[in-house]
Amino acid sequence: KFPSETTTTTIKEVVWELTRTQRYVPVAVVEPVELSGAIVERATCNNAQWVKEMQLGAGAEVELTRSNEVIPQILTVLQPSSELLPEVCPVCGEKLVWDGVDLKCNNSNCPNIKLSDLQQWCECVGETDGLQWTLMKQYLDKYGVSDIAELYKRAVEILYDLSTRKLSITEAKVAEFFNKLYIDPVPIEKALVGLNVPRLGEKSAKILSTEQALIDTIVRMACGSVYTAIYDDVKANCLNLVKEATTLSLLTNLDKFKTLRYVYDKFF
DSSP states (O other): OOOOOEEEEEEEEEEEEEOTTSEEEEEEEEEEEEETTEEEEEEEOOOHHHHHHHTOSTTOEEEEEEETTTEEEEEEEEEOOOOOOOOBOTTTOOBOEEETTEEEOOOTTOHHHHHHHHHHHHHHHTOOTTOOHHHHHHHHHHTTOOSHHHHHHTHHHHHHHHHSSOOOHHHHHHHHHHHHHHTSOOOHHHHHHHTOOTTOOHHHHHHHTTOHHHHHHHHHHHTTSSOHHHHHHHHHHHHTTSOHHHHHHHHHTGGGGGGGGGGGGGTO
C-alpha cells in the first residue's frame, strides 16, 4: 500500500460553525491546492482544543493529506498562527465555555437553539425528496416562522395560501413539505428523532416508539400535568429500553417533548 499524497498550503481562515448541540466546530479554509486528483479548499479541524494546540488560524502554513483519499486533513503545522480562539457565541454574544475539547454556548435562550430545533423537526417530519433545508427555511422565513410553536400557529394561514393559487414545480414541493408537517400521518420514530434531543437517534427512537403509554406520560410530564410522583418510574422504564446516557439526555431535555402535542393525533 502506497502512502497518501501530501502537499503544503496556507490557511486563509478558520471558519467556526455553531451546531444544533451548541458546540462551535472549526473548519480550515485553505489556499486551493491539488491533492490526489482533487482541488482542496477546506480541511477538517477536529475540535477547538486541537486548533488551540496546533496553533491553527489565518496565515498558518500546513501539510495536508487526504485520509483514505477522501477527507482532507491537516497532518502537520509548518508555520503556526498567532490567531486567538473565538470567545463569544456568534448568534447571541454570550461568552463561550469549554466542554471537554469543544467550545460551547451555554445560553439556554440562544436563538440558535430554536432554529436548530426547527431545522431538525422540519428535516425529519417534513422530509421531502429534493427539498433541502435552505429552501425550507426560505419559505419558513416568508411565512414569518422562526420556531416550532410559530410553525403550527401559522398552519391555517400557510395551507390557505398554498391552496388558493397556482404553484410552480418548486412550490408544489414546498406544499408537499407543509402537508407532511400539518396533515399527513407522522411515524412516531420520525417525530422522536425530530425533537432534536441529543443521543436520541433512530435506533433509540424506534425502540421508544413501541411504548405508547411511556411516550404519553413523558409528554404529560413535559407539559407539567404530572411530574415528581412518576419521575423515577419513567426513568426506570426508559433505562429498560435505552442506554443510561440516552435516558439522562431525554429527561434533561424534557421540555422538547412538548412539540409532540402538535402531531399527537397523527400517530396515536
